[in-house]
Amino acid sequence: MPAKEFSVAEVTESAKSRKKAEPAKSPKPPKPKKTTEPDRPRNLGMKTWPFAVLMVVLAIAGYFGYDYWRLHRFDELIRTVSVQYSLDPKLVRSLVTEESGFNPGARSGKNAIGLMQITPIVITEWANATNQTSGDRSFSKVYSVRVTDRSREDAAKLSDAELLTYPDINLHIGCWYLNRLQQRYAGDQLQTPMMLAGYNAGPSQAERWRALVKQRPPTEEKFVAAIDYAETQGYVKRIMNRYRKAIEN
Numbered sequence: 001m002p003a004k005e006f007s008v009a010e011v012t013e014s015a016k017s018r019k020k021a022e023p024a025k026s027p028k029p030p031k032p033k034k035t036t037e038p039d040r041p042r043n044l045g046m047k048t049w050p051f052a053v054l055m056v057v058l059a060i061a062g063y064f065g066y067d068y069w070r071l072h073r074f075d076e077l078i079r080t081v082s083v084q085y086s087l088d089p090k091l092v093r094s095l096v097t098e099e100s101g102f103n104p105g106a107r108s109g110k111n112a113i114g115l116m117q118i119t120p121i122v123i124t125e126w127a128n129a130t131n132q133t134s135g136d137r138s139f140s141k142v143y144s145v146r147v148t149d150r151s152r153e154d155a156a157k158l159s160d161a162e163l164l165t166y167p168d169i170n171l172h173i174g175c176w177y178l179n180r181l182q183q184r185y186a187g188d189q190l191q192t193p194m195m196l197a198g199y200n201a202g203p204s205q206a207e208r209w210r211a212l213v214k215q216r217p218p219t220e221e222k223f224v225a226a227i228d229y230a231e232t233q234g235y236v237k238r239i240m241n242r243y244r245k246a247i248e249n
Helices: 008-021 044-072 075-084 089-100 120-129 138-146 152-156 167-184 191-201 203-211 220-226 230-248
Strands: none
Touching: 075 089, 075 167, 089 167, 089 191, 089 230, 120 138, 120 167, 138 152, 138 167, 167 191, 167 203, 191 203, 191 220, 191 230, 203 220, 220 230
């Protein structure tokens, strides 16, 4: 059977019809444009941790350095003044720790001021004992000469309370009073705890508590137990414990 012949027109028409039958291809999405990103640091943590550690170490050193300075900046002054009044500097330092925490500007609700928390009663006793009773500003007249950061005229105008914020002046008055208690209880086996009790609550109270200790020989434990002022009892305990540790070291 002879092959069927197609005309050129038929072939062209057939090709067009096939193209129409084919589904239209969807256009390709445009390629995103490449953007240049800044270089990101690699291993940043590995590079910065030594600096962070150094900052932590410096902060810790600064804290402890300041704390050491705060607690020991008056050591030489305490030693010098204590010896002048025949007192053990370690006892005085233990007392100052309890009274003010080495804050020369410390004030209490009972008008106690400075490193050794001097009260108006102690100032009055000092004035009477040293014959400085001529005038109501006798304390200021005597101790204003110790003020070195002001002119003499300005120092003379300072009140007793302002003068007591000067560490040198405060320590002299406090040690003077503590020495009076030391002399008062000289020879007693409980001299030191009695001095502390008298400094906190008054000598008459210390003697009342001492009279309650009947044990022979008397012990510090019994004396402290006889103190019926909770504040004074804790006060004496803490200072005596601190003082013993200072002696051991």
